[in-house]
Amino acid sequence: MTTRFKHPTDIRLLGRRIMEARRARGLTLEEMSRLVDVHYTQISRIERGQAALLSKNMQKICKFLDISETRIMPAGPPTDLPQRVEELILKWPGCETLLLSILDGVEAALESRGGGN
Template sequence: MSAFHSEAAHVLGARIREARNQRSLTLEDLGALAGVHWTNIGKIERGQVHPSVETLVRLASAMDADPKVFVTGLTADMYPRPRHKLTANDLIREREERSRRRDAD
């Protein structure tokens, strides 16, 4: 597997790798400290997979880092597009419009 999961996964992985390298930790070191298999960390760092929140917190905690440093600036636009472009606000507006139309009838 060589393709990125998403732009967000690529950016997140690069940030984790940079933090690990700044601390002079090997993948094996970080894996042992975080309780995450080192091969999974490698996949995360290469952007091939996107970690769960639990894994992200484990990695950050093992490096004495706040998980927000890894995710700051990531947006939904960095992930593959959903099939729809609706937001919760769009849904609420549509429901309110339907309710107004029913009340007017």
Template sequence: MATSYRNPEEATALGAQMRLARKKLGLTLTDLAERTDVSHSQISRMERGLFKGTSKNVQILCNFLNIGGTRTSNKEEPQDLAQRLERLASSSPRWRSVVAAFAEALEAAQDTHPPT
């Protein structure tokens, strides 16, 4: 569940965090839109703090960019985890290798110790 932003200052601050995180990852608005299925025009508005209340898309972006402000529970959604792994894997060839090795190790562990 996303947090409600009750005033423009909170929305503007979160938008600035979104923009900074996106740029740190070297992503354009279009890149981020393609990876999150949130339109680039909506991302642009969010980065400028032009949103009110709660928004599923705000939560999607915060989770993908790994920034705070949206999660009210500690329960990890499967899609969130996949997005985080994709973000890491797409950040560089080295990190793609690290994520692939991690996935292989998890699969090997699952083969020898299936979930109960």
């Protein structure tokens, strides 16, 4: 069964998770291709966020990499901070510098208040 992604950034977020999980295991695209029986070019397309459907092949990849179903298809817009930051970075490449500046300002404010405790 194939399912269409609910939000445009879902596939990019999933692709990034797949790439990170594959690399964390020290696998090349070709090695993973042999292990999951999905062509390496298709895995590459998925990792780059160039798929529109949650296909059987994508589900095989997620199962192999132990990426849970709930993380594949979020119910709605991201609500937790790390996921929101990741989505922002995907929507606005180059915003990392701005986000780091904001974090530096927050850390400086905490330090001036006595270490943030």
